[in-house]
Amino acid sequence: MGIDLLATQNNKKMVNTHLPFPKHLTDKCLFISADQLKNKLDSLDKQDLLTFDLRPADVRVQPFFENSVPILLPTTLMKRKSFTFDRVLATLNDSDRKRTLEKLAQNNVNILIFDSPPILNTNHVSMPCHEFSKKLLFSKYNFDNLWILTENISEIQERSPTWFTESENPKCKKQSKFDLKISSMLNNPNEKLYCRTESNSDNLSYYIDAVTKREQQHFQNEKSCLNFQKEYEKYILPNSQTIIDKLIPKWFQMSVLKPKVDIVSQFQRIEELEKKRLVRIMNKGNNSKTYRRSRHHSGNFKSRPLVIKTHRRSYSQPEPTISINRRMWLNSMENDDEDEKDALSVSSYIGFGFKNRFKNIFPYEHSRVKLKGNGVSTSVNDYINANYLCLPNLSEFSSYGNEITQKSSFNYNKENLNVRYIATQAPMKSTVGDFLSCILDNAIPLIVSLTDSTENGIEKCYTFWKDMSFEDKKVIVLEQYNLQFSETQKSNFIRIRKIKVVSNTGPLKKHTFIQIQLTNWADFGSSINPLELIQSINFKNAYLQRLVKRGYFKKGERPTILVHCTAGCGRTGTWCSVDAILSNLENFEFLFQEFQEERLAADVLYDPVSWTINIFRKQRVSIVQTVNQFIFIYDCLVTYFICVLKNYFEAYPMTSLLDEIFQSS
Known part of the structure; x- marks a missing residue:
């Protein structure tokens, strides 16, 4: 919020x-x-x-x-x-x-x-x-x-x-909920963007009440353009349509030029759907720790964003699979599939609140991460405020898309790698041991930290990226680097560390991982350059691709990375959503072509951005907490496509940095 x-x-x-x-x-x-x-x-x-x-x-x-x-x-x-x-x-x-x-x-x-x-x-x-x-x-x-x-x-x-x-001074105008000013980082990489992020409230009832009040806010300046739309018109539209079609998927070309009120109303709908889920949980008084698989019914597909089947596996998140005979899944989210009311539970949160940073951020039982590093299966020891996030394997639609893609000239960047995320709160001093166990249990190769240790004098994250010993574990910082934007410019806000964890218990005794940290994306008005978020995603892709080539993952395995901010929802959800969308550009384009083939475009809204966030919110509450963050996702996507048009990524590769990291292994 x-x-x-x-x-x-x-x-x-x-x-x-x-x-x-x-x-x-x-x-x-x-x-x-x-x-x-x-x-x-x-x-x-x-x-x-x-x-x-x-x-x-x-x-x-x-x-x-x-x-x-x-x-x-x-x-x-x-x-x-x-x-x-x-x-x-x-x-x-x-x-x-x-x-x-x-x-x-x-x-x-x-x-x-x-x-x-x-x-x-x-x-x-x-x-x-x-x-x-x-x-x-x-x-x-x-x-x-x-x-x-x-x-x-x-x-x-x-x-x-x-x-x-009659109007607020433009030089000192506050950023209102619906009037963001997102500057072009390509003209001035040091320009700042103000994003509102996580805040604490008292309990689940308070959170639902807050969501209800948000729904009652009136849209302001509905006819005005959002700044990312101006950036799109300035940097992308002047190119020939042939070039645009080759580098930018058609669905995004249509989405980015929608009226402002249509874009913002999608976030409001996401909020409404989550409120309904939370109300169902409260009304049921759900004390069960089981996640019942929802029944599949025939009916009007327009109310079904996606059909997900889940299969329980010990200490892991079930991999979603799609029911192929019901693939009409991207739609207007008119209902949260009323025929399939998932029996969500937050029972573990109730008993172990002392392990939570915030009372209103709780892990759903069906997707929560369960610790096993100490070899103890009791609920006290397996609890951490973390959830697995992942989109279904959309590549299953490739067999349909191969025929359809002949009608699309979009050239997908295959360097974007689909992953599974662990979204979690920043560790506290009392929970840093659980945080390290989570890393070891899941053999995490990469951690994305979206907060500094302190912001405005308030502790936001216990500094786990330092040499220290904690109970039966030892942390050793091996190397530290700065991510380079160009051959001459290094970012002062993106830090990369190689860290080693040694444990006396558990099946994995030693593990080395990379941490990439964005230090200037802070609560209460600190800034972040959209290009920095995109570059952090590029690093993630480049690093994991190196690991894939070295056989680090099993064949067909989806890599798991850990992402955290302070609460593990707002900034975490924003980063994961941008990454997931970029990693599925080709699949979304295939489905968009199918969407048009079925003549559904006039009746429902094809919106992969809102759909991705809604799927993630079914796995962890409050993913992408504010409308500012929601709009910032579009800003990041526009930035990405501008960089693609300018060959920005090709001009400044990360090859030398990756060589340095792997040579020190």
């Missing part, structure tokens, strides 16, 4: 929650009415006023108080004493943060704070205003005056209209 949306929901809950302002701080600030503020504004230069807007995002309507800085924080952070004013500033985008620091550096700036609930007196202060004011007053910054408005900001408009504008 994005921080801005969570803040909106939490602030709504706090409308009627007021607290007395601390008496020892009342002499350091002034509670002022609209008339009093007008008098001060009349004699004040705009450069001498810094304004913080604490209102929820959904009540910010025209006109806007000029140059106000929006503060969007969930209650849990706003109330946390350790979350200081400096950490609040770290959640802002670059423009807002820079402008705020510049004004605070003046030392004589006046600060105005306002919220949506009226403040009657010092004993009747809204929760956000109460907590934010204290953080500001206890900060290291000096300022002349701190004013807290006791009336709605709209009361000032008639009195001081020159302080208002």
